[in-house]
Amino acid sequence: MLQYTFRRTIAVLPTILCLIVICFFLMRLAPGGPFTSERPLPPAIMANVLERYGLDQPLYVQLFTYLKNIFFNFDFGPSFAQRDRDVNDIIAAGFPVTLTYGFWSAVFVLVLGIPLGVIAALRQNSFWDYVMTGFAIFSQIFPNFVLAPLMVLTFTLALGLLPGGGWNGGQWEYVVMPAVALGTSYLANVARITRSSLLEVLGSPYIRTARAKGLPERTIMIRHALKPTLLPVISYMSPVFVYMITGSVFIDVFFSTGGIGQSFIDAAYTRDYSVILGLAILYSVLTFVLNLAVDLAYAAIDPKVRSGLK
């Protein structure tokens, strides 16, 4: 398993390198630059500014310098748009915010979604099953950009229970709505997948065998049914985790959390090359780490996968 983790980690380095190169050139293909504005700068000043940020160099030299700084100094360069801040600062300020509500959102999804699905499956076609199905449909027609304003209307404006935005150092009142708004549609999907997966597992021959062996129902559920039931849930959660922890641009903007989603949008508008590139690298590293984590979780549950890893 350790060896597998190591191999995967080595394999990802060239991938990230390719990604940096592609992003780098794609950005430059877009018209405009960080210092173009409605009122053009005098050519002399422009030349000075470009020189200061190294933008007067040929592209391949710029790329090379950029890579060199990352690999040797872990420095992702200065922001072009925000004076006195560099990319490391921006990530250090925004990422903990996104990570916090993303994490709670994932907890919310799993801790509620799996039991909901289990209950719906065990009480198939009962009141709770219909409640769950109704909830799943509800969350599909209310994606987060509809749900978030509705939540603010209800909990902030009407009831005055929760703040409508801001972060305040991650106090819980400020985390609740971003986490719930981000997670609800995934929660419904997780519940739905758990339900159908459990129903399938319960109808499987090995559960019949367990019953015929005279095992207590609780043992059958926990020992025999739970693990196989979770496999499809884990598959589904793999990309969702990444999405949640990297946060949603919409949630960041709507709740003014100050997360990196907001920085991404700002950077795209101002052609802040180094910030865009830095965030893209962050996203890809996170994607890799979380995918690996999910694959390892899969291996921990399914012995077939585990023997495939060797």
Added chain:
Amino acid sequence: MSLLSVRDLTVKFSNRGQSVTALNGISFDIARGERVGVVGESGAGKSITGFAMMNLLSRPGYIDGGQVLFEGKDVLKMSAREQRSLRGNRMAMIFQDPMVTLNPVLTIGQQMVETLRAHRKLSHEEARQIATVKLKEVYIPSPEARLDQYPHELSGGMRQRIVIAMALLLDPQLIIADEPTTALDVTIQADIMELLLEMCRSNMVGLMLITHDLGVVSQVTERTLVMYAGRIIEAGKTRSIINDPQHPYTQGLINALPQQTPPGSRLKQIPGSMPSLNAMPSGCPFHPRCPLANDLCRTTMPKVVQYADVEVACHEVQRLQSDLTSEAAQ
């Protein structure tokens, strides 16, 4: 007293308020150490009989009446706890496909140990030891190592041996084997059947063998029940049923065996197919396919009569029998 008596067992399936009868009041007995074969086409109700005996039918199937007496006590009237202490312990079940009947995420050892510990107060180590002994009994090489393997690491034949060892773990009085060899290679089938026979003989275990392989039935069992459309239509000593079947359906089954036909000619199959549960014909359910069917067969279900060496439910046989008795009277 027989080990097991099934009396008027009726099983229905409900579907949107409507129910269809899958098992139509069947009765039979299995004596201690007796090996009974249950044969018939797919859909005749063989497997359902097996499940109903363990009270393990899952929705939408349900038992609509009758008794399953195990050592004189009605299984269907026992508490859930009592039923559980019977399952796997006094009555064990072996299922068709060993590829899917073992839990893929638990080791062989875990699955055997949990069975033992569900029924007896044993430490983990003691249970493992018993499991090792049982695996050795079914000729599994290096049983210790097998305990820590997962089902997918073993071959089909090996897995079915393990399933048999698992069924024998607690020395049950009765094993219900539901087509234990159909999913296996032909070469392994014979091995497994022989093993099952040997285990039942040496441990005095009763066996109910559900199969559609008449060859296997004649090798392994002492008595045979022939099922058709949720009824037992013929029952008796296996030898009598194979050599001198009375019911036209059983005759058809035996004639359809490839050995009964010279090589190169067409197999003698029974025309038509088993009626579906929601379109059961009136009278004898076999009459649409029966070469001897008459008007009586189309309207009334025949009663079970003793004829030659077997019990059989057929109007034609009944007629022959009454002819004989009237001849005898003259």
